Amino acid sequence: MSCLVAAVELIEVSKRYGYLWALNSISLKVDSGELVAFLGPNGAGKTTLMKIAATHTFPSSGNVKIFEQDAFKNGGQTRKRIGFVTHESFLYDELTVEENVRFYAKLFSVKQENPHNIIEFLSLKRWYRVPVKRLSYGLRKRADIVRALVHRPDLILLDELFAGLDEETCELLVDYFRNQQPKAVLVSSHSIEWAKKLCDRGIFLDKGEIAQDTRF
């Protein structure tokens, strides 16, 4: 009998935008410690799936469980255990990286506001007191990862993690997230190459359905 806790469990989850079914009766389970990549072409449903797992979007039907609890019944408690990075930055341009991180740390009731380890690892120390609007896309993405991990989440959701990043930054992120076990890491990506470097399992989506679920 497995003693692993399911970090994410989707049961018959569908999501409809108007007449379009972005997700069609998806069922899957991701255990703690697993690194899973969601792959597929544009419009396959990767971002919708990540948003539902992050409790940003309600599914049209089906159940979502995060660490074996109903994700939407007590959204606040669920979100305390989730770190979510998307292709859009959640940082405020006028504030420095430090001020942004402090803002999120405060609202997540984190006492240790300076996550030194992550900042050092992602080579952000030099940029920590610089307004976000002055950062390049890659640096902004790194800062956004610090923001998402400031409350030490058990489930890390990374939507289009590698999009627009140089090889060096991608390597850095792969190194970082490969050492995050026993946390569960879910990545959506177009790049099979980078997904294989980071993840142990790949789920291929097509037109809102699971086309293939495979071990790398």
Add this chain to the structure above:
Amino acid sequence: MGFFSTAKGIAEKDLKAEFRKVYEIFSILIFSVSSILICSLAWGGVLASRSEVAAAALWIILFFASVLTFTTSFTREKDRGTLGGLKTLPCSASAILFGKVLYAIVVLLLVECVLLLFSSVFFSLEFSERLLELVLVFLLGIVDLSFAGSFVSGLVMFSEGKTLLLSLLLFPICMPVLMSSVLATEKIINGLNVVDILPELRLLLAFLFGLAAIAGLTFKFVLEA
């Protein structure tokens, strides 16, 4: 983290971001001051100093200044993608809305201080004897406006014509607030005391509780859209 601490944190962040790029807050203040000057020049000294004209002018200017504030409230979060960040927070949608309301209250109080200062000069108004009553009316009116404006700003943020919709929706929703506030301000300028403005204060309070109840029940669906 509690409801009020979360709201305070969001309001502090908004104010810090707003005052970093002072041109937006300055544009609201300059709009208010120039409106006072234009009214004063257009109506002349005698008409502008009449209580009903001055009270109406003050609230009309404040209302338009508030529209400028609310166009950047939730809309900016949506346009810059930071709304997703607020949705990651372990708090209720109402706490996020209340944070925006607190931010709007601070900005509008600042506008109101400038308005009162300039109107006392250009409209030749004398508030000092009834300052407490005036503060009470303006505070309640501003809280109501902030609640209504932030709620409507949240409602329209996903639409394409958000600026137009905001102006179209905000005016009819705020009509009871504007009418009560203008009447109460006029009475205060005429030297009446707090007992005389009780009906208007009651209406302002009822509006606030009604809107807070509606917003509290529905705002999580607004954020999810």
